[in-house]
Amino acid sequence: MSERNRRVLLVGRPAGIPLATDFAIDNAPLAPLVSGQFRVRNHYLSVDPAQRGWAADVSNYSQPVPLGSVMRALAVGRIVASRHPDFPVGTGVYGWFGWQQFATAGPADVLTRVADTGLPLSAHAGVLGINGLTAWLAFHDLGRPRGGETVLVSTAAGAVGSIVGQLAKAAGCVVVGLTGSDEKAALCLRDFGCDRAFNYRSRPLDRLLAEALPEGADIFFDNVGGEILDRALRSLRPGGRLIQCGTASIASWDPAPTGPRNEREVLTRRLTWSGFVIFDHAARFAEAAAGLVALIRAGALTYREDIRVGLDEAPGALGDVYAGRNTGKTLIDLTGEG
Amino acid sequence: MSERNRRVLLVGRPAGIPLATDFAIDNAPLAPLVSGQFRVRNHYLSVDPAQRGWAADVSNYSQPVPLGSVMRALAVGRIVASRHPDFPVGTGVYGWFGWQQFATAGPADVLTRVADTGLPLSAHAGVLGINGLTAWLAFHDLGRPRGGETVLVSTAAGAVGSIVGQLAKAAGCVVVGLTGSDEKAALCLRDFGCDRAFNYRSRPLDRLLAEALPEGADIFFDNVGGEILDRALRSLRPGGRLIQCGTASIASWDPAPTGPRNEREVLTRRLTWSGFVIFDHAARFAEAAAGLVALIRAGALTYREDIRVGLDEAPGALGDVYAGRNTGKTLIDLTGEG
Numbered sequence: 001m002s003e004r005n006r007r008v009l010l011v012g013r014p015a016g017i018p019l020a021t022d023f024a025i026d027n028a029p030l031a032p033l034v035s036g037q038f039r040v041r042n043h044y045l046s047v048d049p050a051q052r053g054w055a056a057d058v059s060n061y062s063q064p065v066p067l068g069s070v071m072r073a074l075a076v077g078r079i080v081a082s083r084h085p086d087f088p089v090g091t092g093v094y095g096w097f098g099w100q101q102f103a104t105a106g107p108a109d110v111l112t113r114v115a116d117t118g119l120p121l122s123a124h125a126g127v128l129g130i131n132g133l134t135a136w137l138a139f140h141d142l143g144r145p146r147g148g149e150t151v152l153v154s155t156a157a158g159a160v161g162s163i164v165g166q167l168a169k170a171a172g173c174v175v176v177g178l179t180g181s182d183e184k185a186a187l188c189l190r191d192f193g194c195d196r197a198f199n200y201r202s203r204p205l206d207r208l209l210a211e212a213l214p215e216g217a218d219i220f221f222d223n224v225g226g227e228i229l230d231r232a233l234r235s236l237r238p239g240g241r242l243i244q245c246g247t248a249s250i251a252s253w254d255p256a257p258t259g260p261r262n263e264r265e266v267l268t269r270r271l272t273w274s275g276f277v278i279f280d281h282a283a284r285f286a287e288a289a290a291g292l293v294a295l296i297r298a299g300a301l302t303y304r305e306d307i308r309v310g311l312d313e314a315p316g317a318l319g320d321v322y323a324g325r326n327t328g329k330t331l332i333d334l335t336g337e338g
Numbered sequence: 339m340s341e342r343n344r345r346v347l348l349v350g351r352p353a354g355i356p357l358a359t360d361f362a363i364d365n366a367p368l369a370p371l372v373s374g375q376f377r378v379r380n381h382y383l384s385v386d387p388a389q390r391g392w393a394a395d396v397s398n399y400s401q402p403v404p405l406g407s408v409m410r411a412l413a414v415g416r417i418v419a420s421r422h423p424d425f426p427v428g429t430g431v432y433g434w435f436g437w438q439q440f441a442t443a444g445p446a447d448v449l450t451r452v453a454d455t456g457l458p459l460s461a462h463a464g465v466l467g468i469n470g471l472t473a474w475l476a477f478h479d480l481g482r483p484r485g486g487e488t489v490l491v492s493t494a495a496g497a498v499g500s501i502v503g504q505l506a507k508a509a510g511c512v513v514v515g516l517t518g519s520d521e522k523a524a525l526c527l528r529d530f531g532c533d534r535a536f537n538y539r540s541r542p543l544d545r546l547l548a549e550a551l552p553e554g555a556d557i558f559f560d561n562v563g564g565e566i567l568d569r570a571l572r573s574l575r576p577g578g579r580l581i582q583c584g585t586a587s588i589a590s591w592d593p594a595p596t597g598p599r600n601e602r603e604v605l606t607r608r609l610t611w612s613g614f615v616i617f618d619h620a621a622r623f624a625e626a627a628a629g630l631v632a633l634i635r636a637g638a639l640t641y642r643e644d645i646r647v648g649l650d651e652a653p654g655a656l657g658d659v660y661a662g663r664n665t666g667k668t669l670i671d672l673t674g675e676g
Contacts, residue, residue: 267584270614270615
């Protein structure tokens with residue numbers, strides 16, 4: 001085992017989307033483990049839109065990452081040294097291991113242990129990680145889908161959206177996807193469960209949504225917020241459910257952006273507009289993962305990974321995700337390092 | 339029985355709050371009943387903020403009232419002539435009987451029959467009418483209150499809010515009321531279940547809400563929308579429930595007003611923001627009314643009526659409600675007419 005640890009540090013406080021220049025890479029010595037700790041060699045680092053919020057100088061549901069420290073991130077890896085009896089060497093784990101080669105961790109940092117699913121380790125940071133778990137729990141619990149209903153999904157080719165589309169299809173819904181390019185729209189139709197899919201850059205949004213949803217939608221699984229949200233909300237049928245899972249289209253919340261008032265729409269359409277943060281639901285991860293694995297084995301759920309090789313790829317990866325230069329789950333592969 | 343019928347007609351299409359000048363009173367002959375119909379002599383006409391939406395030239399959850407026809411309204415009265423076997427003369431009924439002395443009605447116009455509660459007939463158009471039913475069903479179903487939680491109510495001295503405060507108190511919650519005058523705030527404390535009550539005109543809203551909710555709220559039962567909504571939403575604790583029951587603070591929706599974007603708050607606070615329209619829930623009116631009657635009999639629910647005498651009072655009453663010149667339920671008493 002290397003005695004040194006290459007790490008991605010947060011060195012700038014981004015006003016909006018974190019860019020490569022907000023990070024620096026160093027190479028620090030590894031401290032010895034103390035009792036109760038174990039060391040994780042990270043195989044795949046996760047790149048998640050939520051990292052924007054963690055890097056910003058505003059607490060939302062979690063505290064900001066301190067400047068100069070390792071960028072907070074999820075990762076999947078294997079335990080290579082341990083001073084904790086419940087976490088022996090060789091255990092596969094997914095959790096808060098940061099953008100670095102090696103994490104010095106404890107039980108509280110672990111979200112899930114890698115179960116023997118037959119799927120590659122990378123899947124545990126994507127389709128079986130927070131992306132798939134979010135899709136499963138938010139769509140089922142907050143969407144309450146019924147067969148025959150119409151489901152609209154934004155970022156329908158993204159790490160969460162691509163799974164939501166397929167879950168909606170499996171639930172017997174009509175699935176309409178919004179995504180950022182014609183190529184991704186084609187992929188949504190081919191692989192991600194969509195009956196109709198649209199490049200939201202292809203025409204004015206009002207025309208696009210009128211065409212996408214001639215009879216409205218019952219569920220909107222939204223990862224973007226902004227104008228797409230405002231217009232889609234006005235396409236929801238009475239009793240519609242709006243799941244707010246991200247706000248990727250809003251470049252900055254400071255100063256606070258404005259938009260059309262939505263309270264009358266919530267009222268007259270009798271909407272239920274709910275926010276979802278996956279970390280509230282740890283007690284149900286195993287149940288959700290089992291559901292996802294069953295669908296994958298049945299051939300009803302495919303997933304796509306956008307794997308970039310090497311720690312040096314991490315700093316720029318978040319900007320790429322926000323610019324839509326990914327399809328499916330973005331991961332940083334460290335298996336060739338260290 | 340009079341052969342003529344004094345009626346309040348909608349003659350103007352209000353852009354915002356309907357004013358007395360948007361209405362005219364006529365005196366029309368009554369047509370004979372046909373089979374399946376019955377005639378209701380209205381005792382109390384209901385004055386409801388929702389009438390603004392019905393009078394506007396925009397359909398929301400119901401079609402606009404045609405110009406020149408009787409203003410759509412709820413009322414409570416007794417059947418004075420009948421050609422329907424299930425609705426004999428003498429039956430007390432509450433329903434869509436309009437702002438007029440006599441309604442020619444059928445079964446579809448009836449919301450509830452007046453049960454033998456020992457309460458005066460007027461109560462069936464207020465605390466046991468849509469106001470109380472709304473408070474009961476929206477607060478319990480969408481608020482899902484737990485003992486010890488903090489509940490914020492806007493228009494806390496109004497027809498719905500005054501009941502919500504008392505239901506919240508009965509559910510073991512800490513109740514904080516917002517209302518439009520110091521006198522009403524005192525009434526909220528004395529009669530309407532509030533532990534704290536504030537005149538929202540007394541100081542800047544940010545200071546007021548910081549003082550009203552030093553530790554945030556779990557439930558916001560909102561009847562006003564606008565800036566109060568935006569600020570109260572930002573005072574909700576994680577997992578908070580926001581019940582949108584009215585938007586009384588917004589004078590006009592054309593052009594669409596703007597406000598701060600709320601989707602990030604919905605997400606990071608994991609809110610559930612739901613719209614409620616009472617007419618979706620007719621199947622549960624009897625259950626809710628029974629719950630309200632039980633509380634009234636137990637001395638845990640008081641209600642207040644703002645009764646104005648004579649049909650001529652109806653045209654101006656809606657403007658008064660929107661201006662906050664009422665406390666409790668506004669009714670027009672027709673018992674002295676006809």
